[in-house]
Amino acid sequence: MSGLWRNRDFQLLCAGQGLSQLGSQTSSVAIPLLVLRETGSPLAVGVVEAVWTTVQVAAFVPAGVIVDRYDRRAIMVSCDLGRLAATVALAAALLTGSASLTLFLLYCTVLGLLGAPFTAAGPAALREIVPGDGMVAAVSVLQARSQVTYILGPMFGGLLYMVSPSLPLWFDVFSFAMSALSIMALRTSLRVTATATAPTLAEAQAEATGRRRGMAGDLATAARFLRSARYLRRQILIAALLKLAFDGLMLAIIIVASLRSASGLSIGVIIGLTSVGSLAGSLLAPRLNGRFAVRPMVIVATLTCACLVPAMALTGDGLVLAALLAACSVLVTAASVLLAAQQVLMTPAELQGRVHSAANLVNFAFAPAGTVLAGWMLGVLPHAGVFLVFGAFLWAVALADLVIPAAPPPAAPPPETREPTGLATT
The missing domain is CATH 1.20.1250.20 (MFS general substrate transporter like domains)
Incomplete structure (x- = not known):
């Protein structure tokens, strides 16, 4: 640090x-x-x-x-x-x-x-x-x-x-x-430069052909990379599913608190508590780096949330609900930081923009489903049922990630192959 x-x-x-x-x-x-x-x-x-x-x-x-x-x-x-x-x-x-x-x-x-x-x-x-x-x-x-x-x-x-x-x-x-x-x-x-892990001749020719074909060719090159990077593709999907659940849970907590006549200040505190949990998770991530592999960290974080979210069905107090979500946010944010760093390191320099845009596109596409689902369920289910459904969803995500075989992450380039840049010279 x-x-x-x-x-x-x-x-x-x-x-x-x-x-x-x-x-x-x-x-x-x-x-x-x-x-x-x-x-x-x-x-x-x-x-x-x-x-x-x-x-x-x-x-x-x-x-x-x-x-x-x-x-x-x-x-x-x-x-x-x-x-x-x-x-x-x-x-x-x-x-x-x-x-x-x-x-x-x-x-x-x-x-x-x-x-x-x-x-x-x-x-x-x-x-x-x-x-x-x-x-x-x-x-x-x-x-x-x-x-x-x-x-x-x-x-x-x-x-x-x-x-x-x-x-x-x-x-x-x-x-x-x-x-x-x-x-x-x-x-x-x-400026865009190729990475030290240069592509094969066939891949280089495909990249050159893609550039001649314009945007469609560039997108096809990124698609080929993501198809081959099975581990990275899986982690992008898991991160999007967790965001879906968290966005839905946040909306559900705010609505439940509002229906119980929570003040505007209380709603602000509820939102703030979740951000505090995420802040703690961000600061925790460097301490976990190197001690635990990324995928087990994601699974443990998801399983922890899968246990805590059903507990929300036992209370309607907005502050208690927010505290439980904040506790979930600590581990999930720590795992997300490790995932984001891994994504940057695993992606070739010349594909950074396209891969990160694809990850953002998946996140934005999934996120509204969480809020829509929460709003719909609050209209047809008791409040406790909404939290139980989200808890079951998180259990399904964690168990699927645990059971379905995953390709091992490719080795990142050794740190010594890249020189620190922008260091102060004084």
């Missing part, structure tokens, strides 16, 4: 993206309130949120190809500046009283289109900046930073909104600017 603090470029990337995440969390609280204030329509709020999510999911497909073809530094800076311009336009329109539903939809479209390539480029940049033996610690720090922004961002956004409705957007403008500056200041080259 100490090497990360001497890694200048990692510190820049962590600080810049952390501030950007804080800005995004801040504005995410304000956008629904602003849409409702400007249009007076709850339906408009839902439409704006749906457009944002749908556009970003659709953009993940071309985003991976773009990230693997062009200079990743230029892509990330361009995405930041584009989102900055869109946010300035919306914030200015709010100040002049000219905001409209059409403008909100355009704003969300731009953020969705530019958010996908920026998200795909992040892990690819991390691979170049951090040596292989420091990857778990780096992912742990980034995950912990994200959890802190999830805790602080909504509260900060609410406070800024009380001062002035457009203020959260202006803070987001500032955060995009700082993120772009931090990426421009990186000394590490983020």
Whole structure:
């Protein structure tokens, strides 16, 4: 971990993206309130949120190809500046009283289109900046930073909104600017290069042919890699199924607490408790790295949750439910950090964008099913039954992962084959 603090470029990337995440969390609280204030329509709020999510999911497909073809530094800076311009336009329109539903939809479209390539480029940049033996610690720090922004961002956004409705957007403008500056200041080259584990001649020819065929060829190359990387494909699916369950459980807990007349403050505490559990898991991951293999860690984390979630059927107290989910989050987040680091290391440098876009696409595709399922079950089952169903689902995921044979993970390149980059020279 100490090497990360001497890694200048990692510190820049962590600080810049952390501030950007804080800005995004801040504005995410304000956008629904602003849409409702400007249009007076709850339906408009839902439409704006749906457009944002749908556009970003659709953009993940071309985003991976773009990230693997062009200079990743230029892509990330361009995405930041584009989102900055869109946010300035919306914030200015709010100040002049000219905001409209059409403008909100355009704003969300731009953020969705530019958010996908920026998200795909992040892990690819991390691979170049951090040596292989420091990857778990780096992912742990980034995950912990994200959890802190999830805790602080909504509260900060609410406070800024009380001062002035457009203020959260202006803070987001500032955060995009700082993120772009931090990426421009990186000394590490983020240009796409082939890995030391070079492909065979046939694979190289297939890659060259794919590039001549354009985006379809690039996507086919990534598909061939994922078909051959059975272990990696399996872990991406497991991570998506766990996200499905957790998103559904979070919604179920919030609704159950609300039906029992929990205050807005109590709901905020419930959400915060889960983030605290995830933060603890992020900090725990480096201590587990090397002591336990990744797959057994994922199975143990899933089995632990499969035991804790049915216990939620015994209570309707929101804080107790949140505490149980937070306990689940500790191990699941620790396992997720190890999985994310393994995914970065197992993926060739020239395929980073496409593989991470594919993983994000699977996550985004599965996540809504959890919330839809929770909402539907709350309408037809007693609250206890909802938690029992999710518990059974987690048991099924854990047992399937335990019983179905899995290919062993391929060996990652030795840490000594990659030099640490961006280290301070003072």
